[in-house]
Amino acid sequence: MATQYISDRDHYEVVIKKIRSAKSMLWIGTADIKDLHIAKGKDSEPFLGLLSRLLKSGVETRLIHAKEPGPAFREDFDRYPNLKTTLERMLCPRVHFKIIIIDGQWAYIGSANLTGAGMGMKSSLRRNFEAGILSDDPSLVESAMEHFDSVWRGEHCPRCSRRQYCSDPIQ
Numbered sequence: 001m002a003t004q005y006i007s008d009r010d011h012y013e014v015v016i017k018k019i020r021s022a023k024s025m026l027w028i029g030t031a032d033i034k035d036l037h038i039a040k041g042k043d044s045e046p047f048l049g050l051l052s053r054l055l056k057s058g059v060e061t062r063l064i065h066a067k068e069p070g071p072a073f074r075e076d077f078d079r080y081p082n083l084k085t086t087l088e089r090m091l092c093p094r095v096h097f098k099i100i101i102i103d104g105q106w107a108y109i110g111s112a113n114l115t116g117a118g119m120g121m122k123s124s125l126r127r128n129f130e131a132g133i134l135s136d137d138p139s140l141v142e143s144a145m146e147h148f149d150s151v152w153r154g155e156h157c158p159r160c161s162r163r164q165y166c167s168d169p170i171q
Contacts, residue, residue, distance in 0.1 A: 001137050002135065003140070004134045006132045006133060006134050008124070011118065011132070012121060015132075018134065019054075019100065023059065024060065025101065025102070026054060026101070026103075027062045027152075029095055029100070030063075030066075030113045031066045035070070035072035035076060036116050037120060038050060038121065048077055048079070049080060052080035056082060061088065063087060063090075064095050065089075066094070068091065094151075098132065104141065106135070107134070107144040107145070109133055109135075110131055110132015111132055
């Protein structure tokens with residue numbers, strides 16, 4: 001088993017690299033999602049380009065986020081038509097966790113939102129101070145998956161007192 005402490009730039013170097021290696025499933029839970037860019041060869045591309053390629057290769061991808069992203073994200077989203085049809089996405093205004101599950105084998109649990117300042121290519125002078133862990137410990141991965149999936153299934157929806165802020169309640 002491997003559990004690694006992830007801080008600051010490691011989010012980009014380690015977690016994004018692990019996401020790139022996804023073969024069957026990728027679940028991402030984040031409070032905030034913005035126009036995150038990542039390296040692609042000598043250039044950069046929106047993180048959504050990576051998600052698009054993963055979906056095309058058959059990686060089941062779920063995304064839970066707390067609010068609608070801004071116009072730059074929506075513009076990038078529209079550049080990848082398969083995201084509209086194959087990305088499983090939901091909004092939950094109560095989501096504040098940052099959980100990434102890769103192939104049911106790895107879990108990132110930490111503070112970084114899916115933003116440039118949280119996980120992106122920004123310089124050390126502009127990036128957030130973030131911390132988390134990346135682990136393949138089966139009990140930790142299973143617990144993170146169950147937590148994510150309970151929100152995905154809408155388990156909390158019937159008793160939620162924030163439904164008035166939910167644009168598309170699951171239940």
